Amino acid sequence: MLNANNLSNSKKNQILLGLAIFLSLILCGELAIRAYSFYLDALGNSTGRYLPDFPNHFDQIRTGIELLFLTIIYVVWLIINKNKEKDITFIKILKNSSFFLLIAFASYPITTDINLYIHYGLMYLNGVNPFLNPASTFTSELSPFLAWKQTSTYGPISQLFFMFSAFFVAITPSLGIYVFKLICLLFHILNSYLIWGHLKNYPYKVNVTTAYLVSPLLLYEQVTNAHIDVLISTILIILIIFLKNYNYLAAIVIAWIGFLIKTLPIVWLPLIFVYLIKQQRWKILFSGIFISVAIIFATSLIALPSVDAWTSLFNPGVKDRVGGSLYSLIKNLLSIKILNLPVTLQATVFSRFKPIIFSIFVISYLIILVKPYLKKTYSTTSFSTNIGWITLILFLFAAPWYCSWYSSVLLAVVALNIDSNSKRFVITSIVFCLSSTVFYYLLRGIRLYDFLTVVPTLAVIIFWLVRDIQALKEPLKN
Numbered sequence: 001m002l003n004a005n006n007l008s009n010s011k012k013n014q015i016l017l018g019l020a021i022f023l024s025l026i027l028c029g030e031l032a033i034r035a036y037s038f039y040l041d042a043l044g045n046s047t048g049r050y051l052p053d054f055p056n057h058f059d060q061i062r063t064g065i066e067l068l069f070l071t072i073i074y075v076v077w078l079i080i081n082k083n084k085e086k087d088i089t090f091i092k093i094l095k096n097s098s099f100f101l102l103i104a105f106a107s108y109p110i111t112t113d114i115n116l117y118i119h120y121g122l123m124y125l126n127g128v129n130p131f132l133n134p135a136s137t138f139t140s141e142l143s144p145f146l147a148w149k150q151t152s153t154y155g156p157i158s159q160l161f162f163m164f165s166a167f168f169v170a171i172t173p174s175l176g177i178y179v180f181k182l183i184c185l186l187f188h189i190l191n192s193y194l195i196w197g198h199l200k201n202y203p204y205k206v207n208v209t210t211a212y213l214v215s216p217l218l219l220y221e222q223v224t225n226a227h228i229d230v231l232i233s234t235i236l237i238i239l240i241i242f243l244k245n246y247n248y249l250a251a252i253v254i255a256w257i258g259f260l261i262k263t264l265p266i267v268w269l270p271l272i273f274v275y276l277i278k279q280q281r282w283k284i285l286f287s288g289i290f291i292s293v294a295i296i297f298a299t300s301l302i303a304l305p306s307v308d309a310w311t312s313l314f315n316p317g318v319k320d321r322v323g324g325s326l327y328s329l330i331k332n333l334l335s336i337k338i339l340n341l342p343v344t345l346q347a348t349v350f351s352r353f354k355p356i357i358f359s360i361f362v363i364s365y366l367i368i369l370v371k372p373y374l375k376k377t378y379s380t381t382s383f384s385t386n387i388g389w390i391t392l393i394l395f396l397f398a399a400p401w402y403c404s405w406y407s408s409v410l411l412a413v414v415a416l417n418i419d420s421n422s423k424r425f426v427i428t429s430i431v432f433c434l435s436s437t438v439f440y441y442l443l444r445g446i447r448l449y450d451f452l453t454v455v456p457t458l459a460v461i462i463f464w465l466v467r468d469i470q471a472l473k474e475p476l477k478n
Contacts, residue, residue, distance in 0.1 A: 012080055020073050024100065027066045028107045031224070034059065035108035042144040053110055057445065063110070064442030070216045071438055078211055088206050090196045094189065097213045104219035105185045109177070110441075114226045115145040118176045120152045121166030124159055131309035141173045150317035155260035156303035158228055177226075184226040187234050188218065194237045195415045198244075202419040212415045217437045221405040229405050231261050233412045239268065240384040240416050248276060252288040256295045263313050264409070267394060268387050270369060275383060278372035318401035324440060326357055326458075327400035329450040354400075361397035365390055381420045388413030388425055392432060396457065404440035404453075407433045424464050432457040 034054065041055070054060040094101075120130040122140045130138075136149035152159070165180035192213040199205035212218065222230035235258035242251040252272055258265030269292070276285040304310050322328035330353050334346040341349075368386045372378045388410055395406055410429040418426060435456045443449035 013077070016073050016077050020070060020077075021099065023066055023070050023073070024103045027063060027070070028103055030059075030063045030066065031107045031110055034063070034110065038145075053112070060444065061442060064438070067216065067220060067441050068438050071434065074214070074216050078207075081207060082204070090193055090209070093192075093196070093206065093210050093213065097210065100214045100219060101185060101189070101223070104223040105178075105181055107224045109181070109225045111225050111227075112145055112147040113228075114177055114180060115142045116148055117154070117158075117162045117180060117226075117228065118142055118166050118169060118173075119146060120154070120159065121162030121164070121176075122169060124163050125166055129303075129305075129309070130159070131304055131312045132306065141169055148317065151308075151312040153313060153315040153317070154228055154262055155313060156299060157257060157260040158231070158262065159303070161228075161231075181223065181226045184230045185223050187230045188222050189213070191230070191233050191237055191412060194234075194241065195412070198237075198241055198416055199419060204418075208415055208418050212411065215411065217433055218408055218411060220441075221408045221437065225405065227405040227408070228262055229408050232258060232264055233409045235261065235265060236387075236409055237412045237416060239265075240387070240413065243272075243384055244380045246380070248272065248281065248284050249287055249291070253291060256292060260295075260299065263315075264391065264394075264406075267365070267390060271383070271387060271390065274369050275372050275378075278378070315401075322400045323402065324404065324436065324444075324450060324453055325400050325402040326396060326450075326454050327354065329454050330357075332447045332450055357397050361393055364393045364397070381417060381422070384413065385417050385420070385422045385425050388417070388429065392425075392429060392457075395432070396454070402436070402453075404437040407436050428457060428460045428464070431460050 037055065038053075054063075116135060119135055119138070119140050119142045122142070123130045123133065123135070123138045126138070128138050130152035132151065134149055134151050135143075135146055154162070161180065161183055165176045165183070167176075168179045169176035192209055195212055196205060196209040199208055202208070221227055222233065235254055239251050239254050239258070242248070242254060252269065255265045255269050255272065259269075273285065273288065276288065300310075304313075322331055331346075331350050334341055334349055368390050371382075371386060375382075391413070392407075392410055395402060399406070407429075410433060414426050414429050436453045439449050439452040443452065
């Protein structure tokens with residue numbers, strides 16, 4: 001029976017649901033209109049010039065506002081729904097979330113990455129190695145819609161999904177796109193199910209699973225725009241589950257599988273090896289090293305036959321680019337007209353700042369790397385949270401070219417560790433995901449975007465550091 005509080009929440013939920021459905025339909029329509037106009041512009045683009053996602057800032061800001069309001073509705077829903085519900089099955093959660101899953105699937109991608117994915121798949125199907133040959137050297141039905149024309153930065157396992165989707169381009173390019181979107185949707189559902197299973201004893205597992213399943217940020221980045229990061233989320237979830245179940249060898253294998261999807265998991269492997277050394281699990285350690293060498297050797301034979309092919313995975317096309325990051329924020333500050341700094345001086349000052357920023361990541365990485373030796377007890381929960389921390393710090397301080405969908409993988413770590421004492425990581429990650437994603441689509445191309453993406457997260461991190469310093473000073477005062 002509903003009490004007064006539950007009845008009030010029920011009415012609020014109905015209002016929020018109605019608003020969310022309304023805004024979702026509007027956003028879906030906006031993306032369909034944008035897709036049609038982009039299609040016409042791309043076909044008429046005889047010069048090969050870069051085509052932005054939106055022809056003008058007004059359209060971009062309008063859709064960004066719609067995403068912003070959807071996110072606000074979502075956050076309000078999270079705040080007012082804190083009931084402990086244990087007897088709801090995952091199928092029931094999936095059914096309740098079906099509208100938002102379907103609308104995310106139906107909405108046409110706003111970014112052109114998916115076109116590049118399938119173009120790479122077509123290259124492989126036609127006997128052209130995309131790790132050695134830039135996308136611009138091969139012509140396909142998707143060539144007019146490519147923004148990036150470099151060699152593939154996505155691993156051989158990603159290529160399997162690209163090739164499967166590319167089979168359907170022969171019928172129509174849109175079918176190939178939606179086949180890949182279907183793959184992304186299924187992986188997003190799988191990720192939610194894995195989280196549901198992992199939180200089986202947590203009283204708020206229904207809330208957390210539902211929150212992950214219908215998150216506007218995840219649906220927009222990993223389903224609507226179908227970024228390959230949804231697979232990295234899967235890898236990260238499985239990796240953490242393996243670690244918490246002390247299945248370290250499987251964790252090493254899954255991290256390598258992740259690397260062969262996208263390079264990010266390579267930064268997690270040293271953490272696992274150092275942890276094994278601390279635990280003195282020599283048999284597992286040497287087995288892991290042997291398996292790692294075998295994977296590298298097999299990959300070199302099958303898909304990445306040269307140094308150039310391996311280098312392609314590390315995205316050399318953006319080595320001199322900055323965007324959406326602390327690097328671009330500093331570069332934009334140096335170019336402010338009021339300062340009137342010569343271009344050469346701007347370049348000199350920026351070149352001095354770059355290694356300083358990167359060194360913050362290196363120092364942080366080394367500290368996290370040796371943490372097992374600094375603490376008497378170092379649980380697998382702390383280990384998994386530190387994997388999240390190192391990923392977050394990488395995005396902040398070691399990714400001059402940063403895109404909003406990178407951070408979506410952090411929400412998997414948040415969901416898996418929501419029941420532990422990981423409040424700082426949870427809060428910092430949510431702030432970073434919200435600010436980077438919402439402002440990316442709202443203000444991209446405007447200088448304020450870099451500030452609003454980076455500064456809120458840095459402010460939260462500085463707040464934690466100040467609290468730690470104050471805590472260290474307290475015993476000295478006494």
